[in-house]
Amino acid sequence: MDDVDRILAQWQVARPDLDVWAMGPLGRLGRVSSALARRMEQTFARHGLNAAGFDVLATLRRTPPHALTAGELMAAMMITSGTVTNRIDQLAKAGLVERQGDETDGRRVVIRLTDEGQALIERAIVDHVATQTELLAGLDAEELAGLDAALRKLMAGLETGA
Template identity: 40%
Template sequence: MSTPENDAVDAIVREWSTVRSDLDATPLEVFSRIKRIAKQLDLLRRQSFAQAGLEPSEFDVLSALRRSGEPFALTPKQLLASNLVSSGTMTNRIDRLVRRGLVTREDDPADGRSILVRITALGSEIVDKAIDILLLEEEALLAGVDRDDVDALSRGLRVLAIHMGESETER
């Protein structure tokens, strides 16, 4: 697959350079592309999750539970940490998933004052379908990009994310 020599961001940078030759537009080259890709990726993910019958916010909770491994249960506090939302928002998400039969609330045997949110068999089935669909779609997007370029992009974005303050605990 041939790669176009220029994209919309190249035009934006060229225009800024024309009217403001004193500017180093390198940040625009990076962050404008990230923003444009993020918009496209958000749409793709919404469509992929919808095929599995999920909203993105539902996927976020179910995937955190599924990735947690046996017994596939987390406290609401742990879910908050991995989803980066308010406690009220998380409560609403959990309530919706309980109503759909995708998670259950159970007493936490390790702490009688707390509860665990556990993914159900149906929840696991649906989130597995969603991740399968998503990865097929995302693999298709990367199919025309050289593997070395994908690896370099991944490394570069990891460095940028860490530099901007994202850590593993913010998953």
């Protein structure tokens, strides 16, 4: 009997005509997701980053050729162009990335890690991976497989706009 179960029990009393079973998994999913995000933010904070900044640096680091346009970052991070601009501005001000204009196409500007940004993400990703591993440490192999299988199926169903 957790918080979500209590909410379901309240609905059972308040609106017995409704079958609110789906609220259980979905409520837990949302709560777990926020709690996990908050935990990961703490790791980023130890490196002077927030999740947004980490996301940019990690995307640049893992994606060949380690230099992406704002549009590519936008697609990779699934955010709007305005948010990309803002994130890059912040990181550029901190000296972690730099904008580099393309000589043959004046519209094109590639974003690349500075040496400092590269050094930071190399350290931060190690810490982040350790945090993530620990966050899932409480689940055994079977539970993990069950979780991932369901999430894969949900993700597949959602991204097609179904």
